[in-house]
Amino acid sequence: MKLLKKIVGIFLIILAIVAIAIVFAVNSLKPDYDGEKKMVGLSQDVKVYFDTYGIPHIYAENEKDAFKALGYVHAQDRLWQMELLRRIAGGRLSEIFGADLVKTDKFYLALGIDEASSKTIAHIDTTDQAVQLSQAYLDGINLFMEEGPTPIEFYLTGVKKKPFELKDIYNTIGYMAFSFAQAQKTDPLLTNIRNQLGAAYLQDLEVMSDTGTTWIKNYRPESNSVRNNLSKMVAEAMDKLPVPQFVGSNSWVIAPEKTKAGKVILANDPHIGFAQPSVWYEAHISSPTYENYGYYIAGIPFPLLGHNRKLAYGLTMFQNDDADFYYEANNPEDTTSYKTLEGWEKYETVHRTIKVKDHKDVSFTFKKSRHGPILNGLTEGVEGSRPDALSWLYTQRDNRLLQAIKEMSHANNIGEFKAALPKIHAPGLNIMYGDAEGNVAWWASAKLYKMPEGINTKFILDGSSAKQEPVEYLDFSENPQAINPPWHYVYSANNQPDSIAGMLYPGYYLPENRAKRIVQLLGPKNDWDREDVKRMITDGTSSVNPTLVADLAKSLDIPRLSPLEIKELDKISNWKGDYPLDSEEATIFHRWIYFFLKNTFEDELGPEQFKQLLATHFCKRLIAPLAAKSTSVWWDNVNTKDIVETKNTIVNTSYQQAINSLRKDFGENPSRWTWNKVHTVEHQHPIGKIAALRSFFNVGPFPVSGSREVINNMYFPYDESLFYKVNHGPSTRRIIDFSDIGNSISILPTGQSGNPLSPHYKDQAEMFIRGDFRKMQLNKDDIVRSSNSLLIFKPEK
Incomplete structure (x- = not known):
């Protein structure tokens, strides 16, 4: 014993x-939020106060010291995210995740971001302040990599840490730029529809300017062919990315004339794919020459969103068309050359090798024309004799984006801020602005160009004739914009802007739903305060969907409906278009719309192309107009002989399928058909895909209010599951109130840290779901008094 x-x-x-x-x-x-650390290259001590939610407030005597400290604290919370983002453009994801990511790596290598970054670095001015501050930021990242703890993801994947370089910043910016693009999802699909079905099938797809809907108004003061699988190929490449993509956004800026305190209020919630870690890292920097409370993308030293006591800025996606596909014409006697107006020109041949985890290296070759990379052969889906080239403005012009972002964050007034914007060539951004002087402004910032009259860039163009090339690049002064308009607010919801330079600029604009609601709320009210804007930025009511229901209901054959179907029709006919968690109407509506789209389009397109259509912006735009139409070529089912289906057929069948699907999934009692049962969000970490690690790395799932194309844009894709798993939405909600600038408010979807062992990994997640906010402090006394911890960096002697 x-x-x-x-x-x-x-x-x-x-x-x-x-x-x-x-x-x-x-x-x-x-992450280490307390104590003292030595840092090589510092000139003086830097103090970093961390608030209740882990947001660093960095106080330094000069900007270089501040940015070095920023790099360190950013890396200790987001090094894994930085690592993933820098690998995308260089085709280095397969090195971590294996053979499943080879297609993605091939696509991004062919796209040319990595090559463009190398060219930019080769000609960079090392005396430029943007470059010097970027290098200081990189020094801070690399010091953490040397001295700090290695994030757990590096151990789990076997990734070796390597120092960050200036090129990594440009590669991350390049990925951000491409994730905005919509042409890759739209142009090949529309070309297929035209070639397979004929031009008549394009008429109801709302691919042109939506002239009957809400537009963003301009205001300037006096002082100022053969079917291809390109869509499928690009979708497969992008869908496997282990990081979120940029999608849409809301923003509005209210002038003093419409606020209770007589001061500007700016609201912004960029819509980005939900993931863990979330996209933005918040940091407040203060030095004798610079102050900014900013939102940073991992690996980029300057904030894309920011504010200080003088001014505030945000962004939404412009959705302009800056990527086009071209068919090239091969020389029939020599396939290494292609036709141009000047004669036959040799393709450039590019060789690349991809390292693949647990597999042999993959080597591949692709060709480039003057338009861009030839996508044929990069995947089994894009073959054939007609070479398809992708022309993207981002890789074709000098890259001054880093300088633009730096100058925006360092501007002191509206003039300095505006001067930075012409440097943004791609991606197209709606830049939203407000300041302490009472100015409000919106600029569509991009390098816009005119095409020959009659050329529609929504289809694959002819690369051999020279008749479908840009004929003019517009000066920035001709871009859509509004500065201090007489209606006293500016806004953007990724919708169509008004005419510019005598033309409507082509793009992939989102439907009017959010824009209409924003204008509806902003227009009549003249006493806005922060509490009002809080309610507006979390508003979940559609101004369009009740009308859409009424248009569909007119086609229902009431005598043929069951008592249950009639009862639910009465409910949805009185629906206000809102999305609380206990709504039955919201669930019925979206099931009805899915079946309406499926029964309208899938017979002509087939399952694969129907899935591609659902992922486009023009599909979102076509729903309401199609519901209002009485006739459409799409409504006849091509698979049924001797029967011609009509709108009535489609609407009745779809409504009954929606009700039957709910009975099957949740039973006969409609009180169980509530929105919280079908509409959920889970913030997924790349490693959370492993079932055993899901609960440790992922955040959620949570039932969530809101929906597609309402201000609280909790977007989900339509698919055959008939459950609505939210995959993107507000990446932050920010409200900057110049009547109390030191206590403006914000929220992140999960938390500040990307380290699952940090207390700030998911400490904002439930607040975000509830629509709560927290302060963005600027006042040093308040910051010091309420700080949870203090990290001091001291010069290494």
Whole structure:
């Protein structure tokens, strides 16, 4: 017995030692928010106060020291995210995730971001302040990589840490630019529809300017062919990305004339794919020459969203068309050359090698024309004799985006801020602005160009004739914009802007739903305050969907409906278009719309192209107009002989399918058909795809209010599951109130840190779901008094 007790005692001691070791190891991997650290290259001490939610407030005596400290604290919370983002453009994801990412790596290498970054770096001015501050930021990242704990993801994937370089910043900016593009989802699909079905089938797809809907108004003061699988190929490449993509956004800026305190209020919620970590990292920098409370993308040293005591800015996606596909014409006697107006020109041949985890390296070759990379052969889906080239403005012009973002964050007034914007060539951004002087402004910032009259860039163009090339690049002064308009507010919801330079600029604009609601709310009210704007930015009511229901209901054959179907029709006919968690009407509506789209389009397109259509912006735009039409070529089912289906057929069938699907999924009692049962959000970490690690890395799932194309834009794709898993939405909600600038408010979808061992990994997640906010502090006394911890960087002597 004594021996047994002794053995048990020894075993318990060993267990205790192992437990202590595990706890010590886990704690050693956490971000360090307290204490003192030596930092090479600092000129003076830098103090970093972390607030209740882990947001750093960096106080330094000069900007270089501040940005070096920013790089360090950003890396300790987001190094894994930085690592993923810098790998995308360079085709280096397969090195982490294996063969599943080879197609994605091939596509991004062919796209040319990495090559364009190399060219930019080769000609960079190292005396430029943007470059010098970027290098200081990189020095901070690399110091953390040398001295700080290695994030757990590096151990799980076997990734070796390597220093960050200036090129990594440009590669991350390049990925951000391409994730805005919509042409890759739209142009090949529309070309297929035209070639397979004929021009008549394009008429109801709302691919041109939506002239009957809400537009963003301009105001300037006096002082100022053969079917291809390109869509499928690009979708497959982008869908596998382990990081979120940029999608849409809301923003509005209210002038003093319409606010209770007589000061500007700016609201902004960029819509980006939900993931963990979330996109933005918040940091407040203060030095004698610079102050900014900013929102940073991992690996980029300057904030894309920011404010200080003088001014505030935000962004939405412009959705302009800056990427076009071209068919090239091969020389029939020499396929290494292609036709141009000047004669036959040799393709450039590019060789690349991709390292693949647990597999041999993959080497491949692709060709480039003067338009861009030839996508044929990059995947089995794009073959054939007609070479398809992707022309993208981003890689074709000098890249001054880093300088633009730096100058925006350092501007002191509207003039300095505006001067930075012509440097943005791609992606197209709606830049929203307000300041303490009472100015409000919106600029569509992009390098816009005119095409020959009659050329529609929504289709694959002819690359051999020289008749479908840009004929003019517009000066920035001709871009859509509004500065201090007489209606006293500016806004953007990714919708169609008014005419510019005598033309409507082509793009992939979103439907009017959010824009109509924003204008409806902003227009009549002249006493806005922060609480009002809080309610507006979380508003979940559609101004369009009740009318859409009424248009569909006119086609229902009431006598043929069951008592249950009639009862639910009465409910949805009185629906206000809102999306609380207990709404039955919201659930019925979206099931009805899905079947309406499926029964309208899938017979002509087939399952694969129907899925591609659902992913386009023009599909979102066509729903309401199509519901209002009495005739459409799409309504006849091509698979039924001797029967011609009509709108009535489609609407009745779709409504009954919607009700039957709900009965099947949730039972006969409609009180169980509520929105919270079908509309959920889970913030997924790349490693959370492994079932055993899901609960550790992922955040959620949560039932969530809101929906597609309402201000609280909790977007989900339509698919055959008939459940609505939200995959993108507000990446932050910010409200900047110049009547109390030191206590403006914000929220992140999950938390500030990307380290799952940090207390700030998901401490905002439930607040975000509830529509709550927290302060963005600017006042140093308040920051010091309420700070949870203090990290001091001292010069290494």
